[in-house]
Amino acid sequence: DADVTQTPRNRITKTGKRIMLECSQTKGHDRMYWYRQDPGLGLRLIYYSFDVKDINKGEISDGYSVSRQAQAKFSLSLESAIPNQTALYFCATSPGLANTGELFFGEGSRLTVL
Amino acid sequence: AQSVAQPEDQVNVAEGNPLTVKCTYSVSGNPYLFWYVQYPNRGLQFLLKYITGDNLVKGSYGFEAEFNKSQTSFHLKKPSALVSDSALYFCAVRDSIQGAQKLVFGQGTRLTINP
Numbered sequence: 001d002a003d004v005t006q007t008p009r010n011r012i013t014k015t016g017k018r019i020m021l022e023c024s025q026t027k028g029h030d031r032m033y034w035y036r037q038d039p040g041l042g043l044r045l046i047y048y049s050f051d052v053k054d055i056n057k058g059e060i061s062d063g064y065s066v067s068r069q070a071q072a073k074f075s076l077s078l079e080s081a082i083p084n085q086t087a088l089y090f091c092a093t094s095p096g097l098a099n100t101g102e103l104f105f106g107e108g109s110r111l112t113v114l
Numbered sequence: 115a116q117s118v119a120q121p122e123d124q125v126n127v128a129e130g131n132p133l134t135v136k137c138t139y140s141v142s143g144n145p146y147l148f149w150y151v152q153y154p155n156r157g158l159q160f161l162l163k164y165i166t167g168d169n170l171v172k173g174s175y176g177f178e179a180e181f182n183k184s185q186t187s188f189h190l191k192k193p194s195a196l197v198s199d200s201a202l203y204f205c206a207v208r209d210s211i212q213g214a215q216k217l218v219f220g221q222g223t224r225l226t227i228n229p
Contacts, residue, residue: 103160
């Protein structure tokens with residue numbers, strides 16, 4: 001089983017619908033992240049969480065919200081999806097303060113908004 | 115603010131030849147530098163990192179990278195390319211200063227190794 005699991009792996013939805021992408025991890029890491037990947041733009045950080053009570057906005061948080069339900073679970077929500085949110089979304093984890101920055105990624109969730 | 119640039123969208127190399135994928139960065143303090151690889155339909159995988167010490171770091175699958183402080187570069191290299199090295203490669207940087215806890219990624223370079 002993967003250490004960082006994302007569901008769903010693929011989702012097609014319509015403009016205005018609410019969508020939730022879920023991430024769970026078995027690595028025991030405190031820190032979790034949501035990134036968005038677009039061709040030619042690399043990965044951009046949406047939200048990150050350093051522990052269950054800590055949520056921080058990344059560089060492109062508008063239109064998104066997150067919930068850290070437990071140390072192992074971090075979900076990303078699109079309250080009202082729009083076509084320019086069509087992208088590949090990645091969840092990632094890392095250990096705590098001793099970590100130098102290495103991230104461990106899930107397999108990705110491909111979202112298409114029509 | 116920290117940033118990273120990968121000047122080449124695509125690099126094509128013949129199998130058996132050496133390869134280089136370029137990366138330059140900008141940070142306020144000392145950089146923590148990373149290379150990740152993404153194979154089709156997969157998440158990113160860590161290849162190697164530079165934190166401190168020897169400017170030449172070695173990583174997975176025979177890859178290495180050279181940190182050059184004066185040129186603010188961290189180019190990825192491999193002496194002899196394999197077809198299986200074909201993938202999307204991302205350079206990333208984190209500032210070592212207190213509070214800078216996030217990785218910033220470049221736009222990616224697609225490496226194609228031709229048989």
